[in-house]
Amino acid sequence: MRLGIVGAGEVAWQHAAAAAEVDGLTLTAVTDPDANRARRLADRHGARAAADVDTLLGEVDLVVLAVPHAYHADLSLRAAAAGCEVLVEKPMATTVEQCDRMIAQAGDRLHVGQQGRFFAQVGAARRELAGLGAPLLYLERRSTDYARPDRPDWFADPALAGGGIAMLVGVHSIDRACWLLGQPVRAVAGSVAVPAGWAVETAAAATLHFTDGMRAHLTLVDSPEFFHETTIICARGRLTIDPSGLTVAGRRVLRVDGDREYTASFRRQYEAILRGEPRATLAEGRQAVAAVGALYRSAASDGGPVALP
DSSP, X not given: OEEEEEOOSHHHHHHHHHHTTSTTOEEEEEEOSSHXXXXXXXXXXXXXXXXXXXXXXXXOSEEEEOSOGGGHHHHHHHHHHTTOEEEEESSSOSSHHHHHHHHHHHTTTEEEEOGGGGSHHHHHHXXXXXXXXXXXXXXXXXXXXXXXXXXXXXXXXXXXXXSSHIIIIIXXXXXXXXXXXXXXXXXXXXXXXXXXXXXSOSEEEEEEEETTSOXXXXXXXXXXXXXXEEXXXXXXXXXXXXXXXXXXXXXXXXXXXXXXXXXXXXXXXXXXXXXXXXXXXXXXXXXXXXXXXXXXXXXXXXXXXXXXX
């Protein structure tokens, strides 16, 4: 299958590296508004730098959209109309209305890039949960670094990013909680922090209310120190997921190389698409966007639970 990548930023390089490890998938073309960026990525993998999106769409079978969030919906529909399979990076879009339009018009060709499910330690955690009894408490703390010099300007532009840290990485945390607990979110409550001089939030706290009464508590912060830890306390023990592995009932049951595992998660996502194996559904991609929107509405009011549309 011929792969094309629209966008040549950091996540596009991860996609290209992962695709190189997938049998039956060949990176064929890359395009980016910055032709030099597209050329560097294409040259690294023996692909061609396409002049524009339409040229790329005529040369590939599967296209990855690694572009600012605000462009996801329109580019997804454009790529699907050109006959391509489409893998759109998270978040699926910036509004529920855009998600609904994507599902209605491109649903048979569209895939949502929630590769966080494909970390080995996350998959192992889901299997381990079956033996720990009913989940009682779900806690997650995660960081991202807005001060990194390689961060693109659009990350801090609400018109292009659709929000701040909640939209940037919170959609991963929401999807992880839903997948591990096996329940849809019905409402979200929380708060956000927008520092002076910023137009988007760089910290957020959210409580996800699930249909069975379970709650998940998420804390997202801007920090130069990276951390991502999920702890689930169950009736017969607890487990903790972190970037280097999985601990269950105090015992380290899985160790991974965090950097290699990150690329491997993208590779497994591609393999699932090619094989038709389970992955995040469009409804689940929509749910993550809807949950972020509910968080923003809760934060703008009294911080109480806001139902998902």
